[in-house]
Amino acid sequence: MRHAFLFRAVNVGGTAKLPMAELRALAAELGATDVQIYIASGNLVAVPPGDPAAFAVQLADAVETRFGFRREVIVRDAAALRAARDAHPFVIVDPAFSYLVPLTSAPVDPTAAADVPSGDDEWSLIGVDLHVRYAKGAGRAELDLTRLLRALGVVGTARNLRTIDALLALLDRQPVTEP
Structure with missing residues (x-):
């Protein structure tokens, strides 16, 4: 099932720059499918490879490793x-x-x-x-x-x-x- 993964405080001001094309690729590397980005403010929609909450933590960890900052990722399904x-x-x-x-x-x-x-x-x-x-x-x-x-x-x-x-x-x- 598709979920929205919402990053807190990315691409606002001079800190926490997170290129959306790289975020899309990173989510796919972590096993997500049907990955889409909406505008450059940390909105990712995808089918996670398992538990959505665990995938949100994996995304936060991977962004910290690759980009050097940590931001919370809040997940919600369509309902x-x-x-x-x-x-x-x-x-x-x-x-x-x-x-x-x-x-x-x-x-x-x-x-x-x-x-x-x-x-x-x-x-x-x-x-x-x-x-x-x-x-x-x-x-x-x-x-x-x-x-x-x-x-x-x-x-x-x-x-x-x-x-x-x-x-x-x-x-x-x-x-x-x-x-």
Whole structure:
């Protein structure tokens, strides 16, 4: 079964450069099949050669060995990603302003983040996914997502709903146009 493997914090700024063609080749070397990449921000869709969670760890290990940095890889199948997308609790004014943040695990104490200021931005925790709606877009966010995740004590990687929709299309084997 195809899964989405989402790398945290690659190709943003000057650190953690991960060429997508090399990531695709690396996944294939590790035994994945039907490997596809969506945009240059660490979105890989593939059929893993066994347990998807174990493959995510193998990918993280292989990237660390080959490129010299380690990043978490969060894995979701189509059903989990679609359920999270469908559960988005905010009005979607613009899919680029609404985000899904798949987490490595559910926070132990979700109330620990109650003091993180968010201004007009909104966030909600649903299971192992964080949902965010930026009132003015992520580029002008009042909510500090890094601070929020730190307060929750979890690691996650944010994707706007346009990207989530594109990943769902890839998981469903539908054609996708890049933004």
